[in-house]
Amino acid sequence: MPSTKPILILQLRPEDATAESEYQRILTYGQLNAEDTCRFRIEHNGIPENLDLDHYAAIIVGGSPFDISTANHKKTDIQKKIEADFQRLLEQVVKRDFPFFGACSGNGLLGHYLGAPITTRYGEAVGCVTLDITNEGKQDKLLKDFPPRIDVLLGHKEACDVVPEGATLLMTGSQCPVQMFRVGDNIYATQFHPEADPEEFALRIDIYANHGYFEPQEAEALKAASNKPTPHAQEILRRFVAWYFKEKRESDLISFPTQRE
Numbered sequence: 001m002p003s004t005k006p007i008l009i010l011q012l013r014p015e016d017a018t019a020e021s022e023y024q025r026i027l028t029y030g031q032l033n034a035e036d037t038c039r040f041r042i043e044h045n046g047i048p049e050n051l052d053l054d055h056y057a058a059i060i061v062g063g064s065p066f067d068i069s070t071a072n073h074k075k076t077d078i079q080k081k082i083e084a085d086f087q088r089l090l091e092q093v094v095k096r097d098f099p100f101f102g103a104c105s106g107n108g109l110l111g112h113y114l115g116a117p118i119t120t121r122y123g124e125a126v127g128c129v130t131l132d133i134t135n136e137g138k139q140d141k142l143l144k145d146f147p148p149r150i151d152v153l154l155g156h157k158e159a160c161d162v163v164p165e166g167a168t169l170l171m172t173g174s175q176c177p178v179q180m181f182r183v184g185d186n187i188y189a190t191q192f193h194p195e196a197d198p199e200e201f202a203l204r205i206d207i208y209a210n211h212g213y214f215e216p217q218e219a220e221a222l223k224a225a226s227n228k229p230t231p232h233a234q235e236i237l238r239r240f241v242a243w244y245f246k247e248k249r250e251s252d253l254i255s256f257p258t259q260r261e
Contacts, residue, residue, distance in 0.1 A: 003057035007032060007245055009039040010047065012064030012082060012105055019043075021203050022062045025195040029234040030060070030241040043078060047085035053092055058099035058186075058244040060237075061106030063193060065211050068108050068118040069158045087113055097184035099244040101237070104156055107189035114164035114183065122176040126155030126205060126214055127225035131179050131192070137170035140182060142239045150232040152179075152192035153201055155213055155222075159191050180236075186244075194237040201226040 009026060013019040019041055027034060038056065040048070043064070053059075066079045075083075090113040093100045102110045108118050130149050137143045150171075160178040163169045171180035171190070180190045193201075202223045209216045 005057040006036055006038045008056040008059045009037050010061045011041045012043050012066060014043045015207055018204055018207050021200055025200050026060060029195050029237045031238055032241060042082060046081040047089055053098050061102040063104035065208060067158050068112050069120055093187060094183060097186050099186040101240050102189040103193050107191050108158060110189045111160035111164050116164040117161040118158050119161055120158050121161055122159040123157045124154055124175050126222045128153055128228040129173060131171045131173045133171050134169050136168050140170055141243060142236050143170060146232055151228060151230045152233040153196040153226055153230050154192040156191060157213060192233060194233045198227045
């Protein structure tokens with residue numbers, strides 16, 4: 001049932017510019033106001049130990065330059081703490097089937113908790129790609145009545161090698177097979193960024209030009225490749241919020257923008 005409690009936003013981006021831009025996009029495409037949310041930038045101190053899920057309607061986790069597949073001895077202390085904190089948090093989330101939406105890093109953290117290998121085998125270049133909705137996905141409340149294929153924005157060095165045990169695959173792609181999955185009825189993860197738009201990706205491309213996602217000289221070409229509308233991807237985020245946050249009208253769940261060819 002939807003709730004009047006706030007949506008908990010957990011962010012892992014060390015850069016102020018990308019963290020703030022990501023948060024503003026979550027508000028915009030989730031159709032949320034700042035007062036509807038409780039925001040933690042956990043790249044500073046990790047997840048608070050006293051965090052109580054009963055205080056929140058749902059959790060949204062954004063992306064990060066941290067990679068789970070990085071050798072442990074090369075990870076910073078804060079990355080190790082964040083990964084350990086998520087193991088603790090996700091134990092509660094999965095046990096309770098608590099509403100959760102993880103994008104990109106959130107996807108990898110959930111997949112890792114569920115035991116799926118997270119490697120660089122299915123990394124994808126920054127840009128806009130077209131994904132397929134599975135038969136199970138066509139029945140899901142966040143994807144129902146979508147066209148069979150939709151455009152999304154993404155860019156990642158690692159991904160789940162396989163669908164995590166106990167999860168339902170909702171979307172797949174030709175280069176990366178695990179693009180969206182659900183655990184239970186209320187726990188979701190996407191390898192792509194439903195909160196993103198071309199302006200947001202242009203900012204990330206500039207800031208992450210030397211983080212190993214691409215060669216710096218490719219930046220302008222990647223911005224051009226990301227300069228496409230992805231209304232259905234953004235609709236997924238809006239539907240998630242509408243489903244679990246009471247201030248959003250139930251009627252909103254059945255409307256969505258038309259895919260642009």
